Amino acid sequence: MKRRWTLYDPRLAWMLVAPVLLLLIFFLILPIAVMAGYTFFTFVTAGVETSALTTANWHEFLTDSYYSGFLLKTLRVGAITALLCGVLGYFPAYFIWATTFRHKWLLLLLLIVPFWISFTIRTFSWINILGEQGVINVALLKMGIIHEPLQMLYNEGAVILGMLHFLLPYMILNVYVSLESIDRTLISAARSMGCTSAQAFREVTLPLSLPGLAAGLLLCFVLAAGSYVTPQLLGSGRDALFGNLIYDTIMGELNWPMGATLSIVLFIVLGFFAAVYTRYMGMSQIVKGLGG
Amino acid sequence: MKLTTTKRLERLHDRYANGDLSRRTFLTLTAAAAASAGLSMPWMGRALAAVQEVRFDGWGGTVQDAIDKFAFQPYTGKTKIKVVQGTFGDEDEIITKIKTAKPGDYQVIHSSGVNYYIKYVNAGLTSEINEANIPNMANVLQPMIEPFRKLTPKLSAVPYDYGTTGIAYNTKVISPEEAKEKGAALLLDKKYAGKVGGYSDMTTRVWYAALATGQDPNNLKDMDAIWAKVRETRDLAKKFWSSGAELMDLLSKGEIVVTDAWSGRVAALQDQGHPIGYLDPSGSYAWMEDMLILKGSPMAECEELINFMLDPATSIAVAEGQSYPPSLDPTKVKLTEKIEKLPAFDKTGTMKSLTFADPTYWATNEDAWTKQWNRISKGA
Numbered sequence: 001m002k003r004r005w006t007l008y009d010p011r012l013a014w015m016l017v018a019p020v021l022l023l024l025i026f027f028l029i030l031p032i033a034v035m036a037g038y039t040f041f042t043f044v045t046a047g048v049e050t051s052a053l054t055t056a057n058w059h060e061f062l063t064d065s066y067y068s069g070f071l072l073k074t075l076r077v078g079a080i081t082a083l084l085c086g087v088l089g090y091f092p093a094y095f096i097w098a099t100t101f102r103h104k105w106l107l108l109l110l111l112i113v114p115f116w117i118s119f120t121i122r123t124f125s126w127i128n129i130l131g132e133q134g135v136i137n138v139a140l141l142k143m144g145i146i147h148e149p150l151q152m153l154y155n156e157g158a159v160i161l162g163m164l165h166f167l168l169p170y171m172i173l174n175v176y177v178s179l180e181s182i183d184r185t186l187i188s189a190a191r192s193m194g195c196t197s198a199q200a201f202r203e204v205t206l207p208l209s210l211p212g213l214a215a216g217l218l219l220c221f222v223l224a225a226g227s228y229v230t231p232q233l234l235g236s237g238r239d240a241l242f243g244n245l246i247y248d249t250i251m252g253e254l255n256w257p258m259g260a261t262l263s264i265v266l267f268i269v270l271g272f273f274a275a276v277y278t279r280y281m282g283m284s285q286i287v288k289g290l291g292g
Numbered sequence: 293m294k295l296t297t298t299k300r301l302e303r304l305h306d307r308y309a310n311g312d313l314s315r316r317t318f319l320t321l322t323a324a325a326a327a328s329a330g331l332s333m334p335w336m337g338r339a340l341a342a343v344q345e346v347r348f349d350g351w352g353g354t355v356q357d358a359i360d361k362f363a364f365q366p367y368t369g370k371t372k373i374k375v376v377q378g379t380f381g382d383e384d385e386i387i388t389k390i391k392t393a394k395p396g397d398y399q400v401i402h403s404s405g406v407n408y409y410i411k412y413v414n415a416g417l418t419s420e421i422n423e424a425n426i427p428n429m430a431n432v433l434q435p436m437i438e439p440f441r442k443l444t445p446k447l448s449a450v451p452y453d454y455g456t457t458g459i460a461y462n463t464k465v466i467s468p469e470e471a472k473e474k475g476a477a478l479l480l481d482k483k484y485a486g487k488v489g490g491y492s493d494m495t496t497r498v499w500y501a502a503l504a505t506g507q508d509p510n511n512l513k514d515m516d517a518i519w520a521k522v523r524e525t526r527d528l529a530k531k532f533w534s535s536g537a538e539l540m541d542l543l544s545k546g547e548i549v550v551t552d553a554w555s556g557r558v559a560a561l562q563d564q565g566h567p568i569g570y571l572d573p574s575g576s577y578a579w580m581e582d583m584l585i586l587k588g589s590p591m592a593e594c595e596e597l598i599n600f601m602l603d604p605a606t607s608i609a610v611a612e613g614q615s616y617p618p619s620l621d622p623t624k625v626k627l628t629e630k631i632e633k634l635p636a637f638d639k640t641g642t643m644k645s646l647t648f649a650d651p652t653y654w655a656t657n658e659d660a661w662t663k664q665w666n667r668i669s670k671g672a
Binding site: 045046047048066070131132133151153154236237238240244245248249250251252253254255 | 382384385387388391411414415486492526529530531532545546547658659662663666667669670671672
């Protein structure tokens, strides 16, 4: 007798998954594999490389402290940005969750509005705010509070500020989704058992929202550490991150093998952090956060 | 010029009608043409179709605006061939894109002279121009063509304009007298720490360090001294700009008061009424730009476009618009008074008054120096 399809037939599952699987293989795994292969190619001169295999690029990366220094600096800036996002993002998320405002959707919409404007334009806008002729300096000068414009642009602070601007909505959404999944009767129960509001927050709300906060931290950290445009526009050369190093190696020196090596290094390092997170927290929270 | 399929068949018919072909040969050739048309693949149709557009990539801003207004728009009006335009801030960026694209995706590049020409040659990206299709090349300065021909006897590029990277300064802060007295040393003046700018480009940085250390930029003897000066400028600089638009933005907003700068962009700022002065210090970095046709481009159409761009009327209008002297030989073509007043203009047509980078010397050191500059620019 011919076997019929059933609802949970493994063949059907494979057929449904196949298109996405093929996309992932051809547009994610294969390009990464090609790039990994490129790391063993030989650089001849700007724009020219040969397929003669060599470990010279890896040797250079592992023995030159310039690269490891940049990697550590990038991780530091990424961590600072993620932590600031966590501190600054938790409260708006909590407010949106806790408010009894009838049109809560409007608050969530406000979070998404910045995404309607190009990321580059949003970053550029800080030049008009922080620059010597920017809003802040002009206002302070006119009020006589300062006599010389403040140097707020083209430093690490400006880079972190630009990244906060870009990443904060991701953090708020992640924390908000986490808070939304909390059973509110647990808080009522805590209160009825004698907890103050602050204690109920500390003992119930905060621990239950931690998976969202952790997901937001990971997301912000990975995106900040992989950032390229923000340091380019708001920082000086000294404030460049590892992404800028990759850009300069590939686009400036036209040294694709070394650029590929640096890209794979960043991929492995950020992948390691994502893997550690997934091992202990799972990916479901990030998926929920990104889904809104 | 390239013939369309229709024209080829018409010529075949004419030859048959005139008795140049036998009936059998005519029918055989016609049948072959019909078979090839019937058997052709979809991509062949596109390949054989008349070219309707040419792709051009340039530096954007006022320079490309002038080229578009005075060359591309009239060209499209005349030929119905559209010029699709793209821009780049750094030519290495477009080379990377070309390397990853199919031949023919990118066609004509407004390239930065011989230094970059070598990169295209090394990467196997150059084409071979049929100079007979560009009769206006007869008016182009021979001293500008020769360096290209030394690298490839069959040219892939035609020189189009030239200029200098001199010193631009804010006249509200720095007087013309002070600028003239200090020249290139202005970039190292501690008085302007935090208000200095510069082009984020290895050649420009090393060139100005050479001038500051009294070395010949085309024969550097003490590289340690060069890198020390590059670091000195870096420490005084507020920002190294990476595009003409960024340069104009930083200067016009007063973020920087002195920088090395492209003469044409400064002229554009001066036209807009900004208080910006410009001077070419002794040994100032001179450069030329060319129209480069890439391998895989529709050659006939690209050559026709470049010939149109080199027409004296077009070239002069573009030069006035972009504020860079054209590659036309002033001893052969009467140029305008406005062009003769442009910075870097060489009325002799010998180009001896300008100091260009020796392409072979710089190409030999390019990889190592670019790597070192990238490190220094990031604080190393």
